[in-house]
Every structure is written in C-alpha cells, then in structure tokens.
Amino acid sequence: MRHLVSIDDLTAHDLHGLLDLAASFADVQAREVRKVPALRGKTIVLAFFEDSTRTRTSFDLAARRLSADVINFSAGSSSLKKGESLRDTIETIDAMGVDAIVVRHGSSGVPLTIQQWTDAAIVNAGDGWHQHPTQALLDSFTISQRLGSLEGKKIALCGDILHSRVARSNVAAFSKLGADVVLIGPRTMLPPNLDGWAAKVEPDLDAVLPDLDVAYFLRIQKERMAESLIPSEREYRARFGLTEERAAMLSPDALIMHPGPMNRGIEIDPVVADDPRAVVLDQVANGIPVRMAVLYSVLGPGQFDGVDSGANEGVDL
Ligand code: NCD
Numbered sequence: 001m002r003h004l005v006s007i008d009d010l011t012a013h014d015l016h017g018l019l020d021l022a023a024s025f026a027d028v029q030a031r032e033v034r035k036v037p038a039l040r041g042k043t044i045v046l047a048f049f050e051d052s053t054r055t056r057t058s059f060d061l062a063a064r065r066l067s068a069d070v071i072n073f074s075a076g077s078s079s080l081k082k083g084e085s086l087r088d089t090i091e092t093i094d095a096m097g098v099d100a101i102v103v104r105h106g107s108s109g110v111p112l113t114i115q116q117w118t119d120a121a122i123v124n125a126g127d128g129w130h131q132h133p134t135q136a137l138l139d140s141f142t143i144s145q146r147l148g149s150l151e152g153k154k155i156a157l158c159g160d161i162l163h164s165r166v167a168r169s170n171v172a173a174f175s176k177l178g179a180d181v182v183l184i185g186p187r188t189m190l191p192p193n194l195d196g197w198a199a200k201v202e203p204d205l206d207a208v209l210p211d212l213d214v215a216y217f218l219r220i221q222k223e224r225m226a227e228s229l230i231p232s233e234r235e236y237r238a239r240f241g242l243t244e245e246r247a248a249m250l251s252p253d254a255l256i257m258h259p260g261p262m263n264r265g266i267e268i269d270p271v272v273a274d275d276p277r278a279v280v281l282d283q284v285a286n287g288i289p290v291r292m293a294v295l296y297s298v299l300g301p302g303q304f305d306g307v308d309s310g311a312n313e314g315v316d317l
Contacts, residue, residue, distance in 0.1 A: 001297045003123065007176070015173060019137070021293040028292075035067060039068040042066075046125075049106065050106045055126060062288050063295055094118035100122070100298055102125050106128055135166050135259055138283055139174075141289075146255055147253075147255065150177035155179045156182045156212050156215055157183050158185060158205060159189065159218035162188075182201070183197070183201050219258070237267075
C-alpha cells in the first residue's frame with residue numbers, strides 16, 4: 001500500500017490485514033513501553049488544513065509510538081495565510097525530504113491531488129464530504145473487538161449522511177467486511193440516490209432499533225451545511241436523536257457509536273452518551289493502533305499487501 005486515500009481502494013482482504021496489524025499494535029499499547037522502533041528515521045508531516053482534536057492527536061501519537069519524527073503543520077499559522085498556494089506549500093514540505101504527509105482538508109479530492117506534487121506517501125485524515133478512511137478502520141476495529149467480527153451484523157448509520165465523509169467511508173468498510181448497513185436520516189440529509197452506497201435507506205429509526213447490533217450516530221455538520229436542512233434541533237432530536245427512550249429499545253448487547261465531536265442533546269442525549277453500551281472512547285483509543293497500522297503499511301519495511309504479506313516482519317513487537 002503506497003497511499004491511503006479512500007476505503008474504495010482497499011479490498012476486504014486489505015481491510016482484514018490492516019485490522020490484524022492494528023491488533024498487534026494494540027498489544028504494544030498495553031505494554032509499559034508503548035513504543036517500537038519500526039519507523040525510526042522516517043519523517044511524517046501532519047498537514048491539517050481543517051480543525052481536528054482526536055484525529056490529529058492520534059496520528060501524532062501513532063507516529064511517535066512508531067519512533068518516526070513528526071512535524072505538525074497548521075494551516076492557520078503557515079504561509080498559506082500569506083497567500084501561498086496549496087501546491088507551493090506541499091512542494092515546500094516535499095523539498096525538506098519527508099516520507100509521509102497526513103492530510104486533512106475541507107475540500108474533497110485534496111489528498112489525491114497532492115500526490116502529483118510530492119513523492120511522499122499520502123494518508124487521508126479526512127477530505128471534505130469525501131472520505132475519512134482511518135475513521136472507518138478504527139470503527140471497524142472497535143466493532144470487531146466488541147462483537148467478534150462485522151460479518152452478518154446489522155449496522156445503522158443515523159443522521160447527516162449526505163455531508164459526512166465518515167458515512168461514506170464507514171458504509172464502504174462495513175459492507176466489505178460483511179455487515180448489513182442501513183442509513184437513516186432526514187430526507188434533506190440523505191444522498192439523492194444510492195449509486196455507490198452499499199446500503200439501504202430505512203425510513204423509521206424506531207422500527208429498526210431492536211434489531212441492531214450497532215447504532216452509529218453522526219454529528220450534525222453545522223459548518224458544512226449551505227442552508228438549513230432541518231426545521232430545528234429540537235425536532236431533529238425528536239425524530240433522529242438517540243434519546244433515553246430509544247436507547248431502551250436497543251438490545252443490551254448493541255453498541256452505540258459516534259465519531260466525535262458529539263453534539264450532546266441533539267444527535268445523542270447526554271445520559272446515553274455515557275451508557276455502558278456507548279463505545280465512543282474505545283473508538284478514540286483504537287485510533288492509535290489503527291493509525292500505527294496505516295503508517296506502518298505505507299512506510300514500513302515490506303509493503304503491506306494483505307494478511308499473508310508478513311507485514312509484521314521487521315516490527316520489533
Ligand atoms: C469527524 C470528522 O472530522 O470527519 N470527526 C473525527 O474525525 N472524529 C466527524 C465529524 O466531524 O463529524
């Protein structure tokens with residue numbers, strides 16, 4: 001694997017390989033010394049052109065725990081502010097001899113575009129509405145960890161599907177891993193057609209809740225909505241929010257998931273966000289071994305090409 005831009009570029013075999021590798025790195029995280037020398041001598045730039053707390057921090061920790069050198073680059077404090085173009089910025093970073101660029105950008109397609117301007121490996125940390133592949137991997141990892149696997153599991157993604165890169169990536173990953181995925185949300189927040197979506201639309205959240213293995217709630221993307229797509233937050237909560245009454249309809253073994261940051265009281269009630277079935281903080285914690293697996297796969301000795309590739313060789317676990 002040379003770059004990671006989209007879940008669509010990976011087969012089920014690749015996904016299983018990455019999840020297996022992440023499990024090895026999760027074992028490392030449980031040790032007293034949580035660091036391995038796997039990427040010693042490599043330089044990774046975190047180029048975040050859009051705000052982020054968890055994604056940026058966990059890429060940073062993942063890179064450091066692989067012993068790579070990490071440079072943090074923030075659009076807000078860079079020469080972009082002085083009018084430098086994205087291309088000049090990337091070529092400047094490239095000229096310093098970096099091995100990988102982890103990029104987050106508000107526009108879809110940026111991680112693919114910048115591949116022309118650098119020899120570094122590109123890892124997409126979220127681009128516009130398009131993709132957020134490491135989120136899909138850490139969510140798949142969390143579900144496998146809790147439920148054994150995704151095979152045959154019924155998963156609902158509820159909320160603002162249309163503006164969500166998390167929804168696009170997760171539907172692709174979950175369905176490739178054998179889950180049955182349904183989408184639920186206001187009509188204005190659902191894709192106009194399902195071309196390219198390996199999922200069905202369900203009109204009624206309450207009708208599906210009792211059958212779900214995973215109820216995944218998406219954030220209302222206030223900053224990405226061109227116009228108001230919901231009558232009010234209160235009405236949204238009444239129809240699509242995970243209220244306490246709805247949480248009571250879920251099976252005792254079901255998982256409640258959210259990528260964060262949560263709008264407590266809109267898509268998820270504050271009490272429900274702290275329900276024992278909610279695995280939101282597991283998702284955050286799993287971001288580190290999953291991103292270690294991704295960085296190792298694009299930069300490590302022996303290119304990753306699936307479970308049998310011996311991707312672990314050379315990792316001093
Ligand atoms: C998501 C993102 O930025 O795409 N957050 C995250 O990375 N955990 C989801 C969101 O912002 O709604």
